[in-house]
Amino acid sequence: MTLRKIGFYGHVQQYHNLKAEIDAALQEVLESGTFVLGPKGKQFERELAVYLNMKEAVGVNSGTDALWLAFLAMGIGPGDEVITTSNTFFATAEAIWIVGATPVFVDIDPATCNLDPNLVEAAITPRTKAIVPVHLYGQCAQMREIARVAKAHKLLVVEDCAQALGARGDDFAIGEVSDAVATSFIIQKNLGCFGDGGALATNDPELASRIRKLGNHGSPKRSHHSIGYNSRLDEIHAAVLSVKLKQLDRWGDQRRALAEQYDEGLKGTSLTLPTALPGYRHIYHLYVVETPERDALQAYLQERGVTTLTHYPIAIHQQEGYPWGRGARISGSLKHTEKSAAQVLSLPMYPELTAEAAQVTIEAIRAWDKSRR
Numbered sequence: 477m478t479l480r481k482i483g484f485y486g487h488v489q490q491y492h493n494l495k496a497e498i499d500a501a502l503q504e505v506l507e508s509g510t511f512v513l514g515p516k517g518k519q520f521e522r523e524l525a526v527y528l529n530m531k532e533a534v535g536v537n538s539g540t541d542a543l544w545l546a547f548l549a550m551g552i553g554p555g556d557e558v559i560t561t562s563n564t565f566f567a568t569a570e571a572i573w574i575v576g577a578t579p580v581f582v583d584i585d586p587a588t589c590n591l592d593p594n595l596v597e598a599a600i601t602p603r604t605k606a607i608v609p610v611h612l613y614g615q616c617a618q619m620r621e622i623a624r625v626a627k628a629h630k631l632l633v634v635e636d637c638a639q640a641l642g643a644r645g646d647d648f649a650i651g652e653v654s655d656a657v658a659t660s661f662i663i664q665k666n667l668g669c670f671g672d673g674g675a676l677a678t679n680d681p682e683l684a685s686r687i688r689k690l691g692n693h694g695s696p697k698r699s700h701h702s703i704g705y706n707s708r709l710d711e712i713h714a715a716v717l718s719v720k721l722k723q724l725d726r727w728g729d730q731r732r733a734l735a736e737q738y739d740e741g742l743k744g745t746s747l748t749l750p751t752a753l754p755g756y757r758h759i760y761h762l763y764v765v766e767t768p769e770r771d772a773l774q775a776y777l778q779e780r781g782v783t784t785l786t787h788y789p790i791a792i793h794q795q796e797g798y799p800w801g802r803g804a805r806i807s808g809s810l811k812h813t814e815k816s817a818a819q820v821l822s823l824p825m826y827p828e829l830t831a832e833a834a835q836v837t838i839e840a841i842r843a844w845d846k847s848r849r
């Protein structure tokens with residue numbers, strides 16, 4: 477019997493599906509001789525701003541840079557606290573540490589795995605400057621509630637949207653009730669380039685121009701500098717992203733259809749399935765199930781050719797050496813974060829995944845589940 481392999485990513489297939497258009501876009505950049513700060517970057521920034529219905533988008537080197545350059549541009553630094561979640565990719569908190577500020581971790585809502593908005597207020601001190609909700613796994617955090625607390629306490633809000641470009645809340649869009657939106661274009665993301673890339677979107681043109689300047693050696697125009705950094709979205713990446721952005725909503729719909737198939741197929745098993753909030757457009761960057769026997773299930777699936785991953789099995793505050801001599805604070809307990817970290821398993825989820833392959837995964841999980849009873 478030949479083992480059917482089901483991988484975790486579909487981006488090579490995605491390239492094949494768009495090959496003619498992507499190759500033409502790359503060729504155009506190569507022939508232009510302009511590789512940074514050129515027309516493709518400008519065009520993509522405009523397209524992204526239109527897509528998000530926001531005033532400006534600034535292309536940078538990575539999602540991490542989008543976050544920390546935003547903090548820097550907002551004047552967040554040493555002595556300031558930033559409220560966020562420990563149940564996220566490391567970069568969310570790393571960006572806070574990079575600018576010298578102190579992350580303050582609050583627990584998640586165990587249903588969505590996103591920051592619990594009801595716990596934010598208790599974490600606020602006179603030093604709090606901002607809240608950074610993460611739209612984990614492709615579902616928006618509860619931004620209305622977070623924005624309400626932020627407004628009452630005059631705090632900034634930066635959305636970490638690395639995993640959720642294309643998602644929506646029930647009665648809010650990404651960027652509608654915050655100060656800025658940071659996103660990542662590393663290939664694993666729903667909109668991915670061929671290397672590192674990121675962007676910061678905002679409705680504040682002044683903030684956008686500060687970030688643009690910071691990301692270009694503090695240079696508003698040629699030969700004029702103040703201290704900044706080198707963080708720009710390359711032309712090659714911008715050209716590819718322009719091609720792919722047109723597909724993003726269709727890809728989101730395909731992910732949602734696969735999620736529905738998993739939901740249906742795994743109903744009645746011992747696994748905890750993802751919760752999509754009513755009215756939210758969850759775009760399933762990841763389809764994450766939970767089980768106390770996560771490692772056993774992962775090994776079982778791997779033996780049957782199904783690759784799964786864990787996002788994130790070690791919460792930030794659980795990392796070895798935390799907090800590396802820097803400031804950090806935990807508000808209340810992080811018991812839901814820790815429980816989730818010990819149980820999460822991400823199933824294959826990408827637009828190029830066939831319904832047939834998803835079915836193979838479902839059946840393997842059902843067989844495992846039955847064998848455990």
Ligand SMILES: Cc1ncc(COP(=O)(O)O)c(C=O)c1O
Nearest residue numbers: 538539540565567568638660662
């Ligand atoms: C939630 C989250 N925040 C930030 C980042 C950082 O993005 P990048 O890898 O582009 O620096 C990522 C992804 O890598 C992420 O998943």
